Amino acid sequence: MKTYFRLLSFAKPIEKYAIPYVIATILATFFNTFNFTLLSPLLNTIFLQKDQPVKDPSQTNEGTSSWDLMATYDKYVHTTIAKYGDWYTLQVICGIILCSVLLSNLFKYIAQRYMEDLRVHTLLNFRKSVFNNVMNLHLGYFSNERKGDIISKVASDVQVVQFTVTNTLQVVFKEPLQLIFYIVVLLGISVKLTLFSLLVIPISGYIISKIVKRLKHQAREAHESFAKMIGFLDEALGGIRIIKAFNSTERIKDKFHSENVFYSNINRKMARRQQLASPVSQTLGVLVMVFIVLYAGKMILTGGDKSALSPAAFVVYIAAFSQVMQPIKALTDSFSGIHSGIAAGVRVLELIDTKPDLADSKDAVEILEFNDSLRFENVYFNYGEKEVLKNVNLTIRKGQTVALVGPSGGGKSTMMDLIPRFYDPKSGNLFIDDINFKDLKTDSIRAQMGIVNQESILFNDTIFNNISFAKAGATREEVIEAAKIANAHDFILSTEDGYETNIGDRGNRLSGGQKQRICIARAVLANPPIMLLDEATSALDTESEKLVQEALYSLMKNRTSIIIAHRLSTIQHADQIVVIDQGEIKETGSHSQLIKHNGLYKRLIDMQTFNEE
The missing domain is CATH 1.20.1560.10 (ABC transporter type 1, transmembrane domain)
Known part of the structure; x- marks a missing residue:
């Protein structure tokens, strides 16, 4: 009863x-x-x-x-x-x-x-x-x-x-x-x-x-x-x-x-x-x-x-x-x-x-802008009994492009998931502008970030609505401008109904490169100060990759960017490259510095893990 x-x-x-x-x-x-x-x-x-x-x-x-x-x-x-x-x-x-x-x-x-x-x-x-x-x-x-x-x-x-x-x-x-x-x-x-x-x-x-x-x-x-x-x-x-x-x-x-x-x-x-x-x-x-x-x-x-x-x-x-x-x-x-x-x-x-593992504290405040840095401090993380991250310490300055590289399963994607607070670390803390994530409202943290994943996640709706998903009430001019920056405007106009074309379930009426450029346009429209790019070009052919890469360069201008990539062309111009293996940061530095260091990054390059096809 x-x-x-x-x-x-x-x-x-x-x-x-x-x-x-x-x-x-x-x-x-x-x-x-x-x-x-x-x-x-x-x-x-x-x-x-x-x-x-x-x-x-x-x-x-x-x-x-x-x-x-x-x-x-x-x-x-x-x-x-x-x-x-x-x-x-x-x-x-x-x-x-x-x-x-x-x-x-x-x-x-x-x-x-x-x-x-x-x-x-x-x-x-x-x-x-x-x-x-x-x-x-x-x-x-x-x-x-x-x-x-x-x-x-x-x-x-x-x-x-x-x-x-x-x-x-x-x-x-x-x-x-x-x-x-x-x-x-x-x-x-x-x-x-x-x-x-x-x-x-x-x-x-x-x-x-x-x-x-x-x-x-x-x-x-x-x-x-x-x-x-x-x-x-x-x-x-x-x-x-x-x-x-x-x-x-x-x-x-x-x-x-x-x-x-x-x-x-x-x-x-x-x-x-x-x-x-x-x-x-x-x-x-x-x-x-x-x-x-x-x-x-x-x-x-x-x-x-x-x-x-x-x-x-x-x-x-x-x-x-x-x-x-x-x-x-x-x-x-x-x-x-x-x-x-x-x-x-x-x-x-x-x-x-069922209660979410993540919940804002009663005294949580909003962060309205990103001014200085994003910082990992003694971060540990587990999936069940398996330890994925061990004592991660990393500071990302505003305006920097930071690339996370390393063997598969090393913990790169987990680090990326911690930044928008999809998870909380088992121990340690993350800070944005020296404010602990746990003292901030989660929605306000995510409002400072835009995400482009390896898998293009789109909805069974029109191209316009998929792009404007990032910004409620976006005007047509704003959506078109975002599409142009993402190298998507021309192919959108060639579709049956232009911006009103329905792209089908999960966007399956579009090619891989087209779907990814729609996702980039969506991120551009959101206009966040921090961009998170998770292997955004790894599943594309050479021609699509070139177009998407150009769109990504436009997206990363004047923004703080954290990227995961396996291709040298994507990461060699990063301000800081972070090499992660078995949940630990093994090396940090620029491309030239890490090559001279002759460590794990150099070995990965020699194995052509990041070489251009």
């Missing part, structure tokens, strides 16, 4: 929807039940024999309380028959029934409207909270989690929770209320029969609780299996070229099919258990009804018992009791279905409760 009420908290302000819903539901339930109480006088009016004397209205239901609505109404019917006759009374009763049915359905519609508004409102808040928390999580979280599992929680699990929570809320209030109204009517007709017939409720509840006992565990397995399938789908679509290139289509199909079969089998087992609950409750209800018909029917036929029901009252009783099973059935269906919603809710709440 704790999980359920936690999920229900996303419906706030719930009173805005719940109060009108409660009022409308009470009225709908009242008029719906009132319809059955009208059957008895209707039947009496139709089947009252002509030779049967009409009761004196003054003696009808003598001594009954004014709060006994059924008795009061029965008295009114007999008074009307005595005064105006059968036909007029029949018309009045039919008119009252029609009005009661119309009011019942009107209030039922109003109640459903408010419940639907509550459902949509809950889904809106729930999905917003999940997505917001996902966006706030640190990069390391996404390295350890399957993207498909996250997508499943945000899309599918949230939907399951939304319907389960609101439907259960609706059933838990409406159906017990309807059940109480029906029981009041049944007690008003016959206390003895009603006490006997209500035995079905606890028996039915016990049996159903046994049937649905395992549903929660199975529901969690089903949600996790669905998340795996989404993960397989995401990986298959993202790696479709490699799958086809290595003739692995059938292998991927089999992998997906295997999980699909597992998911289908779990759902089949869950469905069988859920579907068993309703027939059990209905069967028990019919069994009790058979005994009621036999017992009450005998009393009516023999006529020996003075307290026996009249035929009209007996018909009303059977009709009302048949309706008692509807709220019981709805409650059992809700009880069996809530396990799936709770299981999905637990998975989503785990995601909401």
Whole structure:
């Protein structure tokens, strides 16, 4: 229940929807039940024999309380028959029934409207909270989690929770209320029969609780299996070229099919258990009804018992009791279905409760400009148990171009990730203008930096929107100017719709060089004082590299630049070259100084690691 009420908290302000819903539901339930109480006088009016004397209205239901609505109404019917006759009374009763049915359905519609508004409102808040928390999580979280599992929680699990929570809320209030109204009517007709017939409720509840006992565990397995399938789908679509290139289509199909079969089998087992609950409750209800018909029917036929029901009252009783099973059935269906919603809710709440490893301190301040230097001081960093950086000390002055070089896996990319504070070091500190990163707001640190990665990360949108992503509200002139600096303007104009051309999923309608120049234009538009370039030309052909390199030179003008590169042409003009190996800074200096030093950098050059192709 704790999980359920936690999920229900996303419906706030719930009173805005719940109060009108409660009022409308009470009225709908009242008029719906009132319809059955009208059957008895209707039947009496139709089947009252002509030779049967009409009761004196003054003696009808003598001594009954004014709060006994059924008795009061029965008295009114007999008074009307005595005064105006059968036909007029029949018309009045039919008119009252029609009005009661119309009011019942009107209030039922109003109640459903408010419940639907509550459902949509809950889904809106729930999905917003999940997505917001996902966006706030640190990069390391996404390295350890399957993207498909996250997508499943945000899309599918949230939907399951939304319907389960609101439907259960609706059933838990409406159906017990309807059940109480029906029981009041049944007690008003016959206390003895009603006490006997209500035995079905606890028996039915016990049996159903046994049937649905395992549903929660199975529901969690089903949600996790669905998340795996989404993960397989995401990986298959993202790696479709490699799958086809290595003739692995059938292998991927089999992998997906295997999980699909597992998911289908779990759902089949869950469905069988859920579907068993309703027939059990209905069967028990019919069994009790058979005994009621036999017992009450005998009393009516023999006529020996003075307290026996009249035929009209007996018909009303059977009709009302048949309706008692509807709220019981709805409650059992809700009880069996809530396990799936709770299981999905637990998975989503785990995601909401996941806290980012990085968080601004309460006293964090903003840095509005970069004036002096960027500094690593005794920095250590681990990925799990593996130590990646060891006692890194480095100062980067404003306006310098610093190249990070070294063997693969040495820690260059980790150093680059620490600068925009994607991670915090295990120990040691980073400073910008002698202010500790931990004393600054992370967003303000990143606002001083622009990033161009080896992988061109673009969105399925227009060229204009991809470039202007770096600056909200950028004008067309600003975007065009940034594209010109990035050597992208000419090829953009040659595309189908120019700057309004959609570049497809991940920019796949563009070549590698074109995508990278769009990324550079995006960084140019941001106009940050610090540029971080992570092997921005390593995946390009010679012609594209030349164009991108020219764009990078334009980008780095009058800026502080930190670059990772494997090509000599990219790094030989750097003000400072930092050689990193096994997480440690081995050498620093200019190209000529390091060549003369005849150390690791010289050996890398001799091995042609950085030579031009």
